[in-house]
Amino acid sequence: MGEKIPVKIWDFIIITLALCLIGFSAFSVYAGVQDAGQVLVQGRGGQWVFPLDAEETLAVPGPLGDTVVKIHHRRAWVESSPCENQICVAAGHIQRRGIWLACLPNNVFLMIHGNGIDGDEVDAIAW
Numbered sequence: 251m252g253e254k255i256p257v258k259i260w261d262f263i264i265i266t267l268a269l270c271l272i273g274f275s276a277f278s279v280y281a282g283v284q285d286a287g288q289v290l291v292q293g294r295g296g297q298w299v300f301p302l303d304a305e306e307t308l309a310v311p312g313p314l315g316d317t318v319v320k321i322h323h324r325r326a327w328v329e330s331s332p333c334e335n336q337i338c339v340a341a342g343h344i345q346r347r348g349i350w351l352a353c354l355p356n357n358v359f360l361m362i363h364g365n366g367i368d369g370d371e372v373d374a375i376a377w
Contacts, residue, residue, distance in 0.1 A: 287364040289326045291319055294357050312356030326360055
């Protein structure tokens with residue numbers, strides 16, 4: 251039949267090291283600390299960046315008055331705005347990277363960037 255090949259001590263050590271390296275790599279990729287992502291807020295008065303897991307309420311000045319932006323529970327939204335149509339308030343919360351909100355009449359812009367919640371999931375807008 252076949253000839254048996256003896257396993258030597260160095261074979262065992264190399265196999266053990268390879269398995270440890272694979273285990274460490276898998277752990278660092280799948281169980282590593284995820285960046286919470288960031289909320290970028292732009293307005294007439296400047297630009298602000300907050301972590302997505304922050305608890306902030308910000309009054310952003312614009313040509314019509316202050317637009318109130320809120321960051322709470324890993325979500326960001328326009329709480330109130332002096333604009334006439336209130337579309338930015340009705341747009342609701344954003345929490346995924348790459349998603350943005352704008353109050354165009356008041357020149358206020360919000361966007362999630364970094365490693366926020368992945369954008370591959372189906373969200374409430376799709377339903």
